Amino acid sequence: MKDYLDYLKVSAAMGRISRRDFMGRAAAVGVTAAAANTMLAEAVHAAGPQKGGIMRLGLQGGSTTDSLDPALATNQVALMAIRLWGESLTELADDGSIAGKVAESFSASADAKTWTFKIREGITFSNGKSVTAEDVVATIERHSDEDAKSGALGLLRDITNVSADGDSVVVELNSANADLPYMLADYHLAIQPNGGKDAPDAAIGTGPYIIKEAEMGVRIIAEKNPDFWGDMGHAAEIEVLVINDNTARVAALQSGQVDMIDRVPPRTADLINRAPGITVRTSSGPGHYVFIMHCDTEPFANNDVRMALKYGINRQEMVDKILHGYGSVGNDTPINASYPLYTEMEQREYDPDKAAFHMKKSGYEGSILLRTSDNSFPGAPDAAALFQQSCAGAGITVEIKREPNDGYWSEVWNAQPFCTSYWGGRPTQDQMYTTAYLSTADWNDTRFNNETFDQLLMAARAELDTAKRKQMYADMGMIVRDEGGLICPMFNDFLDATTDRVAGWVDGVAGQPLMNAYAPFRMWVAA
Amino acid sequence: MSPVLRLLVQRISLGLLLLFFVSVLIFAGTIVLPGDVAQSILGQSATPEALANLRRDMGLNDPPVQRYFAWLGGVVQGDLGTSLTSGQDIASAMGSRLGNTLFLAFWAAMISVPLAIFLGLLAVRYRDRWPDKLISGVTLASISVPEFLVAYVVMFFLGVQFRLLNPTAVGFRPDADVFTKLESIALPVLVLTLVILAHMMRMTRAAILNVMQSAYIETAELKGLTMFKIIWRHAFPNSIAPVVNVVMLNLAYLVVGVVVIEVVFVYPGMGQYLVDHVSKRDVPVVQACGLVFAAVYIGLNLVADIVSILTNPRLRHPK
Numbered sequence: 001m002k003d004y005l006d007y008l009k010v011s012a013a014m015g016r017i018s019r020r021d022f023m024g025r026a027a028a029v030g031v032t033a034a035a036a037n038t039m040l041a042e043a044v045h046a047a048g049p050q051k052g053g054i055m056r057l058g059l060q061g062g063s064t065t066d067s068l069d070p071a072l073a074t075n076q077v078a079l080m081a082i083r084l085w086g087e088s089l090t091e092l093a094d095d096g097s098i099a100g101k102v103a104e105s106f107s108a109s110a111d112a113k114t115w116t117f118k119i120r121e122g123i124t125f126s127n128g129k130s131v132t133a134e135d136v137v138a139t140i141e142r143h144s145d146e147d148a149k150s151g152a153l154g155l156l157r158d159i160t161n162v163s164a165d166g167d168s169v170v171v172e173l174n175s176a177n178a179d180l181p182y183m184l185a186d187y188h189l190a191i192q193p194n195g196g197k198d199a200p201d202a203a204i205g206t207g208p209y210i211i212k213e214a215e216m217g218v219r220i221i222a223e224k225n226p227d228f229w230g231d232m233g234h235a236a237e238i239e240v241l242v243i244n245d246n247t248a249r250v251a252a253l254q255s256g257q258v259d260m261i262d263r264v265p266p267r268t269a270d271l272i273n274r275a276p277g278i279t280v281r282t283s284s285g286p287g288h289y290v291f292i293m294h295c296d297t298e299p300f301a302n303n304d305v306r307m308a309l310k311y312g313i314n315r316q317e318m319v320d321k322i323l324h325g326y327g328s329v330g331n332d333t334p335i336n337a338s339y340p341l342y343t344e345m346e347q348r349e350y351d352p353d354k355a356a357f358h359m360k361k362s363g364y365e366g367s368i369l370l371r372t373s374d375n376s377f378p379g380a381p382d383a384a385a386l387f388q389q390s391c392a393g394a395g396i397t398v399e400i401k402r403e404p405n406d407g408y409w410s411e412v413w414n415a416q417p418f419c420t421s422y423w424g425g426r427p428t429q430d431q432m433y434t435t436a437y438l439s440t441a442d443w444n445d446t447r448f449n450n451e452t453f454d455q456l457l458m459a460a461r462a463e464l465d466t467a468k469r470k471q472m473y474a475d476m477g478m479i480v481r482d483e484g485g486l487i488c489p490m491f492n493d494f495l496d497a498t499t500d501r502v503a504g505w506v507d508g509v510a511g512q513p514l515m516n517a518y519a520p521f522r523m524w525v526a527a
Numbered sequence: 528m529s530p531v532l533r534l535l536v537q538r539i540s541l542g543l544l545l546l547f548f549v550s551v552l553i554f555a556g557t558i559v560l561p562g563d564v565a566q567s568i569l570g571q572s573a574t575p576e577a578l579a580n581l582r583r584d585m586g587l588n589d590p591p592v593q594r595y596f597a598w599l600g601g602v603v604q605g606d607l608g609t610s611l612t613s614g615q616d617i618a619s620a621m622g623s624r625l626g627n628t629l630f631l632a633f634w635a636a637m638i639s640v641p642l643a644i645f646l647g648l649l650a651v652r653y654r655d656r657w658p659d660k661l662i663s664g665v666t667l668a669s670i671s672v673p674e675f676l677v678a679y680v681v682m683f684f685l686g687v688q689f690r691l692l693n694p695t696a697v698g699f700r701p702d703a704d705v706f707t708k709l710e711s712i713a714l715p716v717l718v719l720t721l722v723i724l725a726h727m728m729r730m731t732r733a734a735i736l737n738v739m740q741s742a743y744i745e746t747a748e749l750k751g752l753t754m755f756k757i758i759w760r761h762a763f764p765n766s767i768a769p770v771v772n773v774v775m776l777n778l779a780y781l782v783v784g785v786v787v788i789e790v791v792f793v794y795p796g797m798g799q800y801l802v803d804h805v806s807k808r809d810v811p812v813v814q815a816c817g818l819v820f821a822a823v824y825i826g827l828n829l830v831a832d833i834v835s836i837l838t839n840p841r842l843r844h845p846k
Binding site for chain 1: 560566575576577580581584612613614620682683686687693694697698700790792793795799800803804806807
């Protein structure tokens with residue numbers, strides 16, 4: 001019987017008999033349905049990727065107003081569109097380290113001011129033209145042009161010169177940066193023919209698929225790029241459907257209209273995971289939900305007020321009630337274990353006595369006004385209410401002001417002294433701190449101004465010795481934690497879900513949701 | 528000029544004037560909202576340079592009045608302009624969306640209007656007996672529940688539990704054959720029918736009952752006509768005006784008010800298109816959608832007026 005089952009498993013995995021047939025025949029020899037299901041899943045996985053079929057994704061975040069120009073991408077659907085047709089110079093590896101993509105290899109000068117990227121040999125754009133160093137130079141130029149509207153502009157400010165040298169690209173920097181390869185992995189920086197200067201939204205690149213039909217905010221259909229150089233992209237066709245409504249997205253998955261979805265609501269994740277044929281995939285990442293105080297505005301200019309509020313928040317309660325357990329507690333820094341060079345530090349706990357002590361020491365007696373809105377993060381008003389209660393336990397009065405979703409990012413965030421917000425995180429500590437904690441950063445949303453911190457950040461960026469760098473980041477973390485304006489109660493997990501029609505999921509991939517948005521290419525249609 | 532023609536001309540020019548005021552109102556509304564299109568496009572990732580570049584490119588630095596008249600000048604020449612966010616031609620992008628919305632509205636109307644009128648007639652025929660009460664009860668219940676809830680309930684039972692119909696309309700593609708299209712809009716049509724049925728049904732019932740009090744109905748009864756024949760031949764034609772009014776109102780709702788249904792069922796119609804652009808402050812698109820919606824509303828009301836005039840000799844030949 002074992003031989004027979006093995007034979008069945010292989011047949012099913014290779015697609016010679018259908019899933020239904022397999023279940024039926026396995027049942028005939030006395031295997032329970034659950035066991036047969038597991039067996040099939042294992043066999044399918046062991047058989048390796050299968051080619052062909054249509055893979056359908058239901059994603060949140062797309063809008064009719066999106067564009068195919070990678071410079072203007074701001075949401076998950078736009079990111080997935082770029083992943084379909086394009087590739088950056090570099091890309092995160094599964095463990096969060098950096099690897100070459102369009103660049104085959106890269107190296108830095110000893111002072112980390114000049115970087116050389118060697119372009120992969122023999123790869124072509126989907127229009128048939130081969131990729132040259134000039135195309136890469138043009139791409140970086142387009143995104144770092146002050147006139148460009150690129151979302152990656154901020155990342156590229158330190159670049160003074162980009163030039164082609166045979167099959168290599170040389171990037172010269174204003175100041176040393178050990179993390180440049182991480183920055184060039186940014187999804188906006190997909191390499192385009194002549195940098196996309198001629199046709200920014202032509203969607204021509206070196207990616208595994210070619211866009212066949214794109215109706216923004218509705219669907220994108222792409223077929224396999226026959227000349228793709230890598231070993232990804234097993235399905236013959238990929239259909240990305242924009243389903244912004246949570247209930248509709250889950251219903252589409254449950255009924256088999258789509259094979260994978262992102263942003264499963266944490267509240268119902270357990271229920272969905274129990275549905276037959278569906279697996280909810282959680283992965284921890286650098287995204288976090290925050291309460292941010294302006295360090296230069298009264299009463300938050302007083303560090304004792306900030307400390308009082310940091311002790312007044314119950315982090316575990318937030319993870320349990322707001323994230324429904326799908327996340328981990330924060331420690332008032334934007335950095336967690338998902339970052340390279342992370343050093344663990346002592347966990348700050350809810351402590352009403354210490355909170356009351358610091359509040360008394362500060363001499364401030366009024367109430368604290370906290371602004372929040374539904375879109376600052378899912379469940380933000382509830383989190384604000386929990387914060388209000390835990391602060392009340394320390395005798396601190398928090399007033400909550402509910403702001404409209406519309407205009408929150410322009411009128412409240414980075415404008416009002418205390419509000420709720422979120423950060424998606426960045427691939428490196430340097431990028432995260434440079435984006436939001438350097439005193440001169442555009443998005444210094446806590447108005448944090450600490451000279452020692454700024455100096456450490458610059459020194460760490462130029463440091464190629466990993467051990468020394470790690471120590472510097474640990475010191476910076478302590479400064480932000482004890483003096484910063486950030487209250488970070490929780491890091492949210494990414495929650496995706498797949499049906500058993502597709503196989504090949506890998507747990508623990510660093511970066512964005514859905515296996516750093518590579519799930520549709522690394523997974524395959526199994527049934 | 529015949530009175531009917533004069534009335535038509537009068538109504539249409541009034542409608543055009545209304546459209547003009549609507550466009551001013553929408554424009555003012557989008558100016559008053561916090562944030563602008565540049566900020567909305569760049570979102571949390573806006574840098575001051577990027578913002579300034581984008582604003583300059585989109586001509587947002589011109590004074591609002593100048594922008595409004597530049598837009599109006601285009602519209603009277605039939606040019607709706609291009610979207611600020613995606614750079615697409617608005618007329619063609621909106622055209623396909625409007626087509627989808629009309630497709631959905633058409634099928635919802637095809638089912639709900641005859642059904643509502645038939646149920647209304649039935650309710651009159653069995654007035655105050657159980658069929659009347661059942662029809663009233665069920666339709667009133669379905670109109671009282673919020674439409675998104677009705678949508679979720681039918682999606683859960685018919686789409687996920689019993690797998691009879693597709694829970695969402697993602698299968699609706701422009702190149703699909705008509706049967707696939709109809710299959711994918713089955714649930715939205717069902718929900719829309721439930722939502723608008725009660726209003727039309729109740730109005731039909733009330734209007735006919737009103738007529739049933741008249742002396743000529745009594746005469747008809749004394750002649751020995753059957754009840755249904757009296758209703759169909761004598762009462763219904765005389766109550767067409769109020770029924771047409773409420774039917775037109777509901778048809779207008781099917782076109783301009785189905786945003787929630789479109790979002791819930793992921794149907795690529797005008798509602799979703801409009802909402803996306805409002806949240807991005809894409810003024811030209813919002814203006815164009817507003818104009819189309821207003822035109823549909825005004826146009827259908829015009830039709831209702833004309834029909835009531837034509838069916839009523841007293842209005843047709845005013846003293």
